[in-house]
Amino acid sequence: MIRFVTSRLFRAGLTVLSVMTFAFVVLRMSGDPAQVLLGPDVPQNVVQDFRDRWGLDDPIWQQYLSYLRAMLHGDFGLSMRDRSPAIDLVMQRIPATLQLTIPALILQLAFGIPAGIYAALKRGTLADRGVIVTAIVGFTVPSFVLGLLLVLIFAVTLGILPSGGASSWQHAILPVLTMSIGGIGVLARFSRSAMIEVMGQPYIRTASAKGVSWGDVVRNHALPNAAVPIVTIVGFMVGSLIAGAIIVETIFSWPGMGRLLIVSVTNRDLAVVQCILLLVAAVMVVSNLTVDLLYGWLDPRLRQTAPAH
């Protein structure tokens, strides 16, 4: 188990390093970092201070090391907009994004998994068909279309919910719905197939044949085994939630990190873009690592061998 954990930690560290290297390479390819990260019209002494701190006059490999050091200290450069550190700007926006993503994740888990399991147990019924159709729609309708449709229906036509802004809890309803519907579909479909797969295993048939009651078979044998594959997809859900937040915050004028990213990309406020890039990577690495460890804990076979998948 210790070996499994250390190998996963090692890979997570390597991934963070590769993302930082990616950012470094992209940054270098797009011009002088002092210019790019500080913007024009900055006093010469600030530029020189930055050049010294980042060691921009050193050989490239030393620059790389200085860059890594700066990243690890949270020094991502200054935002073009008000010359404040990019990290502060991003941190201010995180709570707003969490206000959308956390409820959306809870909704996805609370509806997606039970719906999938229910459909698997009632296979072939109308309820099952309904789950499949919802899942397909959830996958094929992109969130920007879904969001605009919800606005069209609930804000424009019915006029019962606000179409944008963040001044009351009602403002969060449409964004959270938009973010969660696709994920509910994905999760329901995945849980359903995981459950169907498990229900077809010989040990389930053995348990039923021994006379264990159906409810106990599902609770004690099927669900714990179906949980293993379901956990793996939750890591994927976190990634799509973060990507979804960018679109949803744009549609609903929600003052979160996603909107900040779009504004920064449009204005080429690169220090902020870089900061968000690394922050998201860190969140993703942590969530993938958690999923991996959870997976190892749920499936003892993986603890011994730690295969590279």
Add this chain to the structure above:
Amino acid sequence: MAVTNLNPPLPAERRKARMPLTVQLSLFWLLAMVLCALFVDVLRPYPITQMNLGTRLAAPGTPSHWLGTDELGRDVLSRLIQSVRSSLVIAFGATLISAFFGTLLGFMAAKFRGVVEHVVVMLADFQAALPFLIMSLAVLAFFGSSMLLLVCLMGFYGWERYARITRGLAISASAQGYAAAVVQLGAKPARVYLRHILPNVASTLIVSMTLTFPEIILMESSLSFLGLGVQPPDTSLGNMVGFGREYLTTAPWIMLSPAVVIVLTTLAISLAGDWLRDRLDPTL
């Protein structure tokens, strides 16, 4: 993630099953889209940039503009046909790039193992650590948007899926299968990989392409919707939805018609892809 068939029929059933109506409709729709993209110059009633301020925001059903006009009096149907072409061309180009590099990396991992394999795994981890939309936004922020960059960027989408599949199949073929036998006949690696392993994994790769293709359409549409993908005067489906959003209350058709096309196209590819998967490769 694409729609997987959740209750695959038994092999005997599968062979007997006729093409379902939904799949027929999907193929019909896709054919129509491909024809649109191919014959865009003939089909398009008006040039996409032709403005007519006299007929601004005309509703659908107007005799000369079936799908209405936008805020500048441009014909929505014409722009829609042009958009289908942009979106399909980008998605098609990107799917080919992604399949090519994914397959190449998978083969290299299988051939050289060791360090090469670890590098490929690291690249896949990197891809998993950054939601693709965010990586694309960062690259577009640093380099600005252009059609070529967009296609190349989308070409990074989904390569790890091909790499994983081809690596696995190539390793099993080389371990003791036909690939090992051909090596023992004296064939060079190029012959082994191109004439034997590649044709044997082709059907699996094609099925994977049907998974990647709609995802790339959605990714490009999202970027264009955000104003960072296809740039005016060029137009794409996402870009039309993005601009149509401003007129959601007064002229929802500007945004609805491209939205419907996006949904129907991804749905059709998914349904047809599911069916193809059951036919060609039930293991995926």
Add this chain to the structure above:
Amino acid sequence: MSQLLDARGLVRVYTARRGLLGRPARVRAVDGVSLRVKRGETLGIVGESGSGKSTLGRVLLGIDAAQKGTVHIDGAPMPAFGTPGWRALRARIQMVYQDPLAALDRRLSVAHQLREPLDIHHLGDGESRSARISEVMQSVGLRPDQAGKFPHELSGGQRQRVVIARALMTEPELLVCDEPVSALDVSIQAQVVNLLADLQRDRGLGMVFISHDLKVVRNLCDRVAVMYLGRIVEEGPAEAVFADPRHPYTQALISSVPQPGRAANSRIILQGEPPDPGNRPPGCAFHPRCPMAEDSCRRAIPETRAVGGARSAACHLVAPAALTEPA
């Protein structure tokens, strides 16, 4: 007369790692094997699974590189795997596989599979290649109309005939057969063995025949080598070894083959665990299962010694040739 295949002191150690950071375990799959095959001679290699006989086959072909020892083909050293020299040599040494379906490309017709060696080695032109395909197909007993068939349309025996035909396309001098009949139905095995025997006799092939089936080896082979945990424990003319096995392991193996007219209770039943190549006993590797083991067997690895009549054995308890008969 020069040896067609001359292998000396081959050692192949695998390092099997358990897990990403696991402790590497060393497995001595082939441990100091020397053997020779003349033109037109058939050498059988027998042993239980895990004895290293398949690994030995791969090392002899140069697919797997030995860490120690040398393989010479017709006096020339085996080129490194994957080099142009190694590839060119494939026209002269070929292999027949255990699972013919896996060894054939399922997308290609029989004729296409058979043409491939000629394409690879640039032998002949279009017409002579077609002629060669028909000729070889006929010699392995395939009908001309089967040229257009695909592997899955053929029976197991027919598939193995295709594999054999493909191996013969370039007129090789040496054929290594790794368990060529063990995946086939018993009723088909004899046909394929007879085919191999005929081809070997007609074409003067040198052949290494790897099998766990003693009866097949006895029928087909001129000489036989018995392997146990990576070493050859006994070698000699097939008739002599089968009639009068010297090594206790060979005696046990041969007595395990039922023979009409012999009481079942005269069989030697081996004691103990089956051999594990990852955990080799010290001294003579066979001693934990040997009914005659003595103290010396637990300490020293027995050397291979001539025991008379072109035979050799590696056992402390078998008297060397000089003591039993004049050399």
